[in-house]
Amino acid sequence: MHPAFSVVFFTTATGAGYGLLALLGVLAGQGFIPPDFWLGLVGMGLALGLIAAGLLSSAGHLGRPERAWRAFSQWRSSWLSREGVASVATFIPAGLFGIGWVFFGRTDGWVAIAGVLSAVGAVVTVCTTGMIYASLKPIAQWHSRHTLPAYLIFSAMTGSVILNALLRGFGLGSTMLLASSLLLILLGWGWKLATWHYNDALEIPTNANTATGLAGGTVRSLEWPHTEENYLLKEMGFRIARKHSVRLRQITQVLAFALPVMLLVAAFALPWPFAAVVSALAAIAQFAGMLVERWLFFAEAKHTVTLYYGR
Amino acid sequence: MTCLPAHTDKKLGLVIDLDTCVGCQACVTACKEWNTGGHMAPLTDIDPYGGNVDGVWFNRVHSYEHTTEMGGRTVNFPRSCLHCETPACVTVCPTGASYKRASDGIVLIDEDKCIGCKLCSWACPYGAREFDTDVGVMKKCTLCVDRIYNDNLAEEDRVPACVAACPTSARHFGDLGDPLSAVSLLVAERGGVDLMPEMGYKPTNKYLPPRAHTTRAASVAAPALETVRAEGGFLDWVDRMLSN
Numbered sequence: 148m149h150p151a152f153s154v155v156f157f158t159t160a161t162g163a164g165y166g167l168l169a170l171l172g173v174l175a176g177q178g179f180i181p182p183d184f185w186l187g188l189v190g191m192g193l194a195l196g197l198i199a200a201g202l203l204s205s206a207g208h209l210g211r212p213e214r215a216w217r218a219f220s221q222w223r224s225s226w227l228s229r230e231g232v233a234s235v236a237t238f239i240p241a242g243l244f245g246i247g248w249v250f251f252g253r254t255d256g257w258v259a260i261a262g263v264l265s266a267v268g269a270v271v272t273v274c275t276t277g278m279i280y281a282s283l284k285p286i287a288q289w290h291s292r293h294t295l296p297a298y299l300i301f302s303a304m305t306g307s308v309i310l311n312a313l314l315r316g317f318g319l320g321s322t323m324l325l326a327s328s329l330l331l332i333l334l335g336w337g338w339k340l341a342t343w344h345y346n347d348a349l350e351i352p353t354n355a356n357t358a359t360g361l362a363g364g365t366v367r368s369l370e371w372p373h374t375e376e377n378y379l380l381k382e383m384g385f386r387i388a389r390k391h392s393v394r395l396r397q398i399t400q401v402l403a404f405a406l407p408v409m410l411l412v413a414a415f416a417l418p419w420p421f422a423a424v425v426s427a428l429a430a431i432a433q434f435a436g437m438l439v440e441r442w443l444f445f446a447e448a449k450h451t452v453t454l455y456y457g458r
Numbered sequence: 459m460t461c462l463p464a465h466t467d468k469k470l471g472l473v474i475d476l477d478t479c480v481g482c483q484a485c486v487t488a489c490k491e492w493n494t495g496g497h498m499a500p501l502t503d504i505d506p507y508g509g510n511v512d513g514v515w516f517n518r519v520h521s522y523e524h525t526t527e528m529g530g531r532t533v534n535f536p537r538s539c540l541h542c543e544t545p546a547c548v549t550v551c552p553t554g555a556s557y558k559r560a561s562d563g564i565v566l567i568d569e570d571k572c573i574g575c576k577l578c579s580w581a582c583p584y585g586a587r588e589f590d591t592d593v594g595v596m597k598k599c600t601l602c603v604d605r606i607y608n609d610n611l612a613e614e615d616r617v618p619a620c621v622a623a624c625p626t627s628a629r630h631f632g633d634l635g636d637p638l639s640a641v642s643l644l645v646a647e648r649g650g651v652d653l654m655p656e657m658g659y660k661p662t663n664k665y666l667p668p669r670a671h672t673t674r675a676a677s678v679a680a681p682a683l684e685t686v687r688a689e690g691g692f693l694d695w696v697d698r699m700l701s702n
Contacts, residue, residue, distance in 0.1 A: 210574015210594030364526030
């Protein structure tokens, strides 16, 4: 599948933003994070900023973005529509939570309830994003049990690493959050390795024989219907990144998992300003690594239409 | 509404005979010619006379080499929308632009509602939908909905343009929901198949596999020419002597 940057950025940014929003909503509402004005402004600004930037980026993928409002109508059948509804609905409790924290200086009472509702909305939205891909049967690498948990794990992982950087920056470092972030990175790393292992060994029943209805023997593409690449090949027959997939998988593992683990371990040992710097570096490296991971998620996915072209 | 109808009164579709298709592309050009002025018009061409020609087509004919223990043969394979009974291209649509008609089962797009998210083309295993980059919306085969019910056409012309154009009658149009229709009987007689049945989309269109190879066919080759040169013996000696 063609890894359109608008969609790669959209899924990565909203994943991190919703992860951060869910953690802020629960942890601040339950009193683990103090209702500090600047922390609330930067934290909620970052979470909602990542979400809004991601959603705007996804609108850039549309052929007719001015009609995007229509996408809220088909929530009964379409995961994309459900995602649209869930993402917009989540802005309501998230907005109330942010206003309560930043302008009223409190994260208890109704603000805490808004925080929990924000977290619920964030989890539901990430689930709907994952299901857009997991529900597509023609793409076997997506239509698997690995896809939905991956979106949830990576959202929690990137959200917690960003939250850790944020709290360290305000001198509020929590050992528990640092340890949780480390565990989530290891979980994400393991899940990604397991997914790649599963995809590399994948055997699907669909082949050129079932695609053409020609039973038995071999079916070899002699001639395409057209001389140049068409929409189908540009959108679904993307092959450029596949030949670099080994190198790109290494880059993903270094940036998204290995480097953040080392930097967060260092943050354990270092005093305040240095711990904040390495925590921020971990968050930045991981975000870059997740962009590469998401690029590969698209580029390595093979659509059944490529069978008609002998690819 | 992108929820699917529980039942369609008819299941209009095509039956394509892979035995008689000669790959002439007449159906492809007839489709393009009709539909670029039809329901989903225009079928945009990008850089049509340049080096990177691209454009929207509803029907594309591939050629394959099918090799079995009985030998090999070339099979021409027209590929277009199969108007599936359970098309995921419809249910994934977030706007309600894609729909399946309860009256005849035809899968269509309301161009005025399409936002061009392309998700339907990802959900179709057959590559039946093509994005029009110029208009910014998705396009697909309409089963010539503007021909088959068109009172302005003579009755024999009320078939999809591809069916009307086929010079070898490799394309048939009819109601596949009626077990006694001509197309249903043809599918039963020739063992018509679904494409990618394992996907579970239940395509309406059926493909008739090429007929089996036969060893009983009459030889149409000319007899071998007789050898001019006598091989060995007295006549060969005479031949060589006279040739000197």
